[in-house]
Amino acid sequence: AQSVSQHNHHVILSEAASLELGCNYSYGGTVNLFWYVQYPGQHLQLLLKYFSGDPLVKGIKGFEAEFIKSKFSFNLRKPSVQWSDTAEYFCAVRAGSARQLTFGSGTQLTVLP
Amino acid sequence: EAGVAQSPRYKIIEKRQSVAFWCNPISGHATLYWYQQILGQGPKLLIQFQNNGVVDDSQLPKDRFSAERLKGVDSTLKIQPAKLEDSAVYLCASSLVSGGAIQTGYTFGSGTRLTVV
DSSP states (O other), rough: OEEEOOOOOOEETTTOOOEEOOOEEEOOSOOEEEEEETTTOOOOOOHHHHHHHHSSSEEEGGGGGEGGGGTEEEEEEEEEEGGOOOOOEEEEEEEESSSSSSSSOOOEEEOOO | OOOOOOOOOEEOOOTTTTEEEEEEEEETOOOOEEEEEOSSSEEEEEEETTTEEEETTTTTTTTEEEEOTTTTSSSSEESSSSSGGGEEEEEEEOOOOETEEEEEOEEEEOOEEEEOH
C-alpha cells in the first residue's frame, strides 16, 4: 500500500522567510499529488495539485510545489511567508488506479510576526 | 457553489454511547468519503461511496462503525458503541470522478469533532 511521509512535524519561521515543506511518497507508478492546508478552526482546503505535465505547479496564495519523480517527492514552497500562512499543511497522494487519497501526517507551520 | 455540509460541528458523548454524523456533499459529486482525523495525524479513510454503493470500506471498524448513503446524496456515519479512542474529527469529502479517476481534489466539509469521555 502506498504511504506518504512528511518529515517535518512542526516548522517555525519568521515573516518573509522562505518555506519548503517536504513530502515523499512510496509508489512506483503514476501518481496524482495534492497539498491541502487547514487554517486554525477551518476545514481542509486545496492549495494545489499535480496530475500531469509541468512538474512545477503553482497554487493559491503564492504557493508552488515541484514534482520530482526520481525522488518520489512533491515539496511545497513559498518564497516569502506571511503570518497568515500559519496553518497545518497536508500532502496527499492518489496512487495508480486508487480512488482515494492517502494523506501524510501533516506539518504544522507557525509564522512569527 | 455550496460546500460540503456536515453536522453537528461538535459532539461529546460517554463511552459506550452511540453517535451519528451527517454529511451533504456538493451537488453533482457522486463520490463521497468519510475520513477520521485523530489529533496530530493526517486524515485516514474510513469509507468511500460511489453514488449509493460502497467502493471501499476496508478500514472501517465494522464491529462499531456503520455508514450509509441511501439515495446517493446525503450520508450518515454512526458509531455504536463509542470508545475513548474514537475521539477525533470526522471529515466528509466529495469529489467529481469520471472514468474511474478523480478529476480534481476533494472538497472537505468542516468536520465533526467527537470527544468520547
